Amino acid sequence: MELFTNQVLAGIATGAIYACMALAVVMIYQAIDHLNFAQGEMAMFSTFIAWQLMQWGLGFWPAFLLTLAISFAGGIIIERALFKPLTNAPVLVHVAGFIALFAILNSVAGLTWDFTIKQFPSPFGSSGFLGSQLISTHQAGMIGVVLVLLLLLFAFFRFTRVGLAMRAAASLPESARLVGINTSWMIALGWGMASAIGAIGGMLIAPVVFLEPNMMGGVLLYGFAAAVLGGLTSPFGAVVGGFLVGVFENLVGTYIPGVGNELKLPIALALIIVVLVIKPSGLFGRKIVQRV
Amino acid sequence: MSTMLTIKDLRAYYGQVQALHGLEFSLNEGSVTTLLGANGAGKTTTLRAICNMIRSTGNIEFEGKPLTGMSTENVVRLGIAHVPQGRGTFTNMTVEENLQLGAISRKDVKNIPDDIERMYAHFPVLKQRHTQQAGTLSGGEQQMLAVARALMLRPRLMLLDEPSFGLAPLIVRDLFGILAKINREDRVTILVVEQNAQLALELAETAYVIETGRIVMSGTAKEIADNEDIRKSYLGY
Amino acid sequence: MSTVQESVTQPAAVVAPSKKSMTIGTTATLVVLALLLITPLFVKNFFIFQMTMVLIYAIAIxxxxxxxxxxxxxxxxxxxxxxxxxxxxxxxxxHFGVNYVLTLPAAALVCFIFGFLFGFPALRLSGVYLALxxxxxxxxxxxxxxxxxxxxWTGGVQGLVITKPDAPFGxxxxxxxxxxxxxxxxxxxxxxxxxNLLRSRSGRAMMAIRDNQIAxxxxxxxxxxxxxxxxGISAAFTGIAGALGAIVVQFVAPDSFTIQLAVAIFLGMVxxxxGWLPGSLVGAAFIVFVPNVAEHISKGLSGAVFGVLLFAVIFLVPHGAQTIFGLSLRVRKKQ
Incomplete structure (x- = not known):
């Protein structure tokens, strides 16, 4: 029983990170109907920036906040410079663009900070949470940060005018323009927020997986799985999906013989395919009807 | 009475297809004008061209200011509210959020709650349903919401695209009554596109008849309504 | 109007090329073929190997x-x-000592079945979902x-070493x-x-699906x-490329077939x-030679060079090599 509780809690903790990535993915998907395959690399890059800031002597939290600001601006710049011109381009061109971005970020990070793994500090430490053996303080911290983030996002979308405008632009761009919303900037804003949310995920997972240019590969896939499970159109679903995938991954790894670490990834991917085939709108997403 | 909107030599295109062929007309401030014509005559296109939602050439001036090359949202911000065909309701948001969206480009944030109350006075049914998802409203209620949302902009000019479409006759009467009241009390200039010509001619002072992208007839609403030939050949009642 | 459903008109997944523009003229084809036939006689073995890889990737693309x-x-x-x-x-x-030539149809068959089966779930997906x-x-x-x-059978992580075949008939x-x-x-x-497939009835049916599924x-x-x-067909041809690749490289191992390979093939197509078939060869040359060139420009920066080049292609020549070919054709006609 203790093993079970332990695995579920650990699953919720990693699930928090998947939730972050899924949120970031959904954020951009809502805005432009595309999956950002470079989301993980953007998060990785942000995490390196945080690391660099700390190397220069900043404390964890100042570096954390500054990184969020830089990532936010970076996301907006990427959208303005690279993806806004592709607005009406076919899906395929977008995918190519994301892959190019992926390659560039990965390679530049490797060149700047090299490919050796680096320690990334945790602001929460790694002792047992409240003296218990079930979960570490860092894991508890991950869950806490993500829940706070969620609350903030909820408040932002629910109670601010900009949040309302972003929701309107994402759901019906043409109507949004007709009430005077600059939908193009709402998309840029979505990119900025996605980039910052991804950065949070990166900085939280880095103490666990260590910092290196390829650290987000697997994490992003779980993030995709989470986003798809929750329904790509629902930020709330993305978070629930994140936690579910985290727990699912851990329980499958622990209790199904022969799965171990080797097969964890394919199982997440099988999950993506199964959800896409059986219920493409996910648990909380809206159904999309296509018109001729 | 001064001219509010002047349109000269307006041509609009869907891809390669030209939908408007040099349209010319103008609206007086404070007036109600209707654009009549059969399906596919170019009525909706005209409204969309005013808001720069489609590719067009020609001159459109709003209160002396050319709208050429302006983005849709900036046209709207000048005080031109457009109630599109199909109403453009944000179906997954509440009625109240829809109203707030109508005022989203306004700077005078503190007056918005009062305006929402004013809309509830115009359309009591919206007050009853203000926390409900807009998608759950009936067609008539959604049309009321669309008009109310447009008014939340405090527009100088309101463009209405087939407001009667799909509504029961009684509800249409109601809606047109409210439109007349809004025009009278709030001094909002109205340009309404309709297939239901009889109704539109009761509301409007001036009417234009449009056929295959050209204005073929214009006059006061009464002249048009009284002209047997026009009624038979263009308006079909 | 239903309340939970939302209706969208998605842009097509690809900009559809016309059927004619999917190939090139006979003369051009013969010139390319002649070049491909002659070149190996004048270059080193390693370059021949690379050219073989270009052809193999060209099949995959x-x-x-x-x-x-x-x-x-x-x-x-x-x-x-x-x-x-x-x-x-x-x-x-x-394991079975089968002649290498015979492995090609076998690979095609196995992959056809595999692709056909994978095609079933894929049926319900389009655009980004299918990509995912x-x-x-x-x-x-x-x-x-x-x-x-x-x-x-697979040799696990170690993979399998394959014997290179000799030229036949002495x-x-x-x-x-x-x-x-x-x-x-x-x-x-x-x-x-x-x-020929594209010109056939089936090809026309497929292209109709591409242009407007519902219609x-x-x-x-x-x-x-x-x-x-x-x-299925796409998988079968890709399988042949894979089989040829295995024979030429003399080695198969799990880590040779990562997502990077899939990405490379995808990039080659872009x-x-x-949709322009001859472009496959250009794309293949790109993915074989550009990483080398990029390494020369700056070691470790090859990914970035690759990415930047890709953006350049997207922005400057959105239809890839086809655009350049079309341009040169137009220039020639003017002269």
Whole structure:
């Protein structure tokens, strides 16, 4: 029983990170109907920036906040410079663009900070949470940060005018323009927020997986799985999906013989395919009807 | 009475297809004008061209200011509210959020709650349903919401695209009554596109008849309504 | 209007090329072929090997082009089919002593079935969803190949070493050169097959699906059949490329078939021009030689150079090599 509780809690903790990535993915998907395959690399890059800031002597939290600001601006710049011109381009061109971005970020990070793994500090430490053996303080911290983030996002979308405008632009761009919303900037804003949310995920997972240019590969896939499970159109679903995938991954790894670490990834991917085939709108997403 | 909107030599295109062929007309401030014509005559296109939602050439001036090359949202911000065909309701948001969206480009944030109350006075049914998802409203209620949302902009000019479409006759009467009241009390200039010509001619002072992208007839609403030939050949009642 | 459903008109997955523009004229084809025939006689063995790889990737890209340009579906998972083809060849040759030539049809058959089966779930997906599903397949493939259950056949993480075949009939040419000409022959056959496929009834049906799925089904085109068929055929051709790759490289291992391979094939298609079959060769050359060039420019920065070049292609020549070819053709006509 203790093993079970332990695995579920650990699953919720990693699930928090998947939730972050899924949120970031959904954020951009809502805005432009595309999956950002470079989301993980953007998060990785942000995490390196945080690391660099700390190397220069900043404390964890100042570096954390500054990184969020830089990532936010970076996301907006990427959208303005690279993806806004592709607005009406076919899906395929977008995918190519994301892959190019992926390659560039990965390679530049490797060149700047090299490919050796680096320690990334945790602001929460790694002792047992409240003296218990079930979960570490860092894991508890991950869950806490993500829940706070969620609350903030909820408040932002629910109670601010900009949040309302972003929701309107994402759901019906043409109507949004007709009430005077600059939908193009709402998309840029979505990119900025996605980039910052991804950065949070990166900085939280880095103490666990260590910092290196390829650290987000697997994490992003779980993030995709989470986003798809929750329904790509629902930020709330993305978070629930994140936690579910985290727990699912851990329980499958622990209790199904022969799965171990080797097969964890394919199982997440099988999950993506199964959800896409059986219920493409996910648990909380809206159904999309296509018109001729 | 001064001219509010002047349109000269307006041509609009869907891809390669030209939908408007040099349209010319103008609206007086404070007036109600209707654009009549059969399906596919170019009525909706005209409204969309005013808001720069489609590719067009020609001159459109709003209160002396050319709208050429302006983005849709900036046209709207000048005080031109457009109630599109199909109403453009944000179906997954509440009625109240829809109203707030109508005022989203306004700077005078503190007056918005009062305006929402004013809309509830115009359309009591919206007050009853203000926390409900807009998608759950009936067609008539959604049309009321669309008009109310447009008014939340405090527009100088309101463009209405087939407001009667799909509504029961009684509800249409109601809606047109409210439109007349809004025009009278709030001094909002109205340009309404309709297939239901009889109704539109009761509301409007001036009417234009449009056929295959050209204005073929214009006059006061009464002249048009009284002209047997026009009624038979263009308006079909 | 229903309240929970939202209606959208999605832009097509690809900009549809017309049928005629999917190939090039006879003269141009013959010139390219002649060049491909003669070049190996004047260059070093390593370069011949690289040219063989270009041809092999060209087949893989062509298969993706058939799927995307032909039926409008697209896949980030071609490396999975490539891997299955490669392993089919490897296992048949090393465990059963099958002649390498015979492994090609075997690989094609196995991959056709695999692709056809994968096509079923893919039926319900389009655009980004299909990209995601195929992407998942590509990521999962190396892990699956490493599974203990198959280790006896696949050699696990170690992979399989394959014996390089000699030139037949006592021909006096190096193994590399023989394999080059062998690959070239297969490539030409596949190119001809592909061109004819697109001109056939099935090809027209697929292209109708690409241009407008809903309209195509209203016209009575059996959507599920043709979409899965397109996947099957594309997988079969990719499998042949994989088998050839295994024979030429003399080695198969799970980590040769990562998502990077799938991405490379995808990029090759974009660079060459989506749906333009001859572009496959240009795209293949791009993915074989550009990383080398990039390494020369700056070691470790090759990914960035690759990415920047790709953006350059997207922005400057959105239809890839096809645009450049079209331009030069227009210039020539003016003169």
């Amino acid at each position: 062509l298969s993706l082009n058939l799927l995307t340009g032909g039926s409008g579906q697209f896949s980030l998972g071609q490396s999975a089919f490539y891997a299955v083809g490669a392993y089919t060849a490897g296992i048949l040759m090393e 599903a195929t992407f998942s397949l590509a990521v999962a493939m190396p892990q699956l190949l490493k599974l203990g259950v198959f280790e006896h 021909l006096k040419m190096s193994q590399d050169m023989w394999l080059y000409y062998f690959t070239l022959f297969i490539s030409v056959v596949i190119y001809i097959l592909a061109v 195509a089904s209203a016209m009575g085109i059996d959507l599920p059949l043709y979409k899965t068929l397109a996947f 660079v060459g021009g989506v």
